[in-house]
Amino acid sequence: MSRDARWKALLELLVERGRLDVEDAARELGVSAATIRRDFDQLAEQQMLVRTRGGAVVHGVSYELPLRYKTARRASEKQRIAKAVADLVAPGEAVGLTGGTTTTEVARALAVRGDLASGTPALTVVTNALNIASELAVRPQFKIVLTGGVARAQSYELVGPLADGVLGQITVDVAVLGVVAFDVRHGAAAHDEAEAAVNRLLCERAARVVVAADSSKLGQRAFARICAAGTVDTLVTDTAADPHTVRDFEEAGLRVVTV
């Protein structure tokens, strides 16, 4: 049985049942459990399903907060950074989140903040990231506002003129940018120019701009520029950041938080 055929069969079974165990799948397809595990992992990497212990579930039916297979690289740095970013947001504020793994961690960190736990919406979250909206939508303490637009498969971000139009109608207290590169001279940047455009617009609608970037992003350049370093108020990064780079940012007027 080829891998193509196996993947197709797995996805069909999964859609049909909502959940599929590794052992069951192995038995039904006549292959070993190890192969099924590899298949599940690879399909999860493509976001075709969500891995759980013992099996897999269709996308959108996962409950686990620490989604184990999604946050692969530098997970602990990202979580520490995310917690620090979450602490910069006060109850009742409107916070804008762009897409990316770091901002997804910020969303999770906001979700477990105790002082936001009570009844009426304690925080308004504006985002163009589909995955963030999906995770937060069930939680009563958040009012979730999504920009419209066309979904980019790679990053789960909504982009395009429709997104721009919605952002033109709202403002936020804090914008949290996830970036792929941040440099004093070249500013913040993303992989894709459409994402950069949406992110730039979100910055312009925000009273405060926070960049969340682990130290590997600092001093780097990337294709699509979002905004100048001077536009950013606060940079949150990890302690592995090069001290010279940090000082450069501070001399440019940014507040730098290292965790």
Add this chain to the structure above:
Amino acid sequence: MSRDARWKALLELLVERGRLDVEDAARELGVSAATIRRDFDQLAEQQMLVRTRGGAVVHGVSYELPLRYKTARRASEKQRIAKAVADLVAPGEAVGLTGGTTTTEVARALAVRGDLASGTPALTVVTNALNIASELAVRPQFKIVLTGGVARAQSYELVGPLADGVLGQITVDVAVLGVVAFDVRHGAAAHDEAEAAVNRLLCERAARVVVAADSSKLGQRAFARICAAGTVDTLVTDTAADPHTVRDFEEAGLRVVTV
């Protein structure tokens, strides 16, 4: 019993009863009290419930269970209906999907359609349903356009003036409506007036309007009216539909497909 299944069962019991004791839950699910306590703690951390001594209570005012925790009722009817609806859509068209369990099945049926499988976007899907967008976003054969707006936790739908604004800028070939009630005299209806407003707007922007509703919805009335029956071109339902009701719809000029 897996943790997924346990959490799902716990949340369903909790919403049903408003309060759940550790001991009761342990007995009903056939696991130890210690496990239930750990589950409660983890769910409480995610703000899905509030922990009390001896048990747990539902969180805040949100008594309606979100879509993704609901056990799908009439699943097989919905899947058959969904497949029939998917067959009404031609390759290359733009199709609008509202929220709900039935339209989610329509999205899945579209995703497994063989003639759409190849390379460049074979279908544009416009939706205000977060869960549908999440599931389809990774599939290269779809271009996914999401309306913006505020997310309703219960149905995963985006509503409000931002959604209306985006819908005003696009048109679709087919609109597929998921409804909670559909009657010849009273038209199609939803639970929530904001959802109804978005759905109505989507209808107005569509060349053809399809209602997907299992037979239990027919002849019913619900709070928020979406549109008149005459606005709808095609009704897809299951064979358990009352023949008189079906004839009424046909006399009103609708094409009725039963599967």
Add this chain to the structure above:
DNA sequence: CTCCGGTCTGCTTGTTCCTGCAAGATAGCG
């Protein structure tokens, strides 16, 4: 035809994670 490199699968082993049990700590209640 044979050889070779690459890829994939299945097996094995050590590790991690989950659950149930039990003992000690704690909070509510009279």
Add this chain to the structure above:
DNA sequence: CGCTATCTTGCAGGAACAAGCAGACCGGAG
């Protein structure tokens, strides 16, 4: 203050997992 139900914590057994290795398969080059 003491009693009791409940909770927390540590531990052990078992299930699931990750990684490494060996064999099978495939396609291309000689």
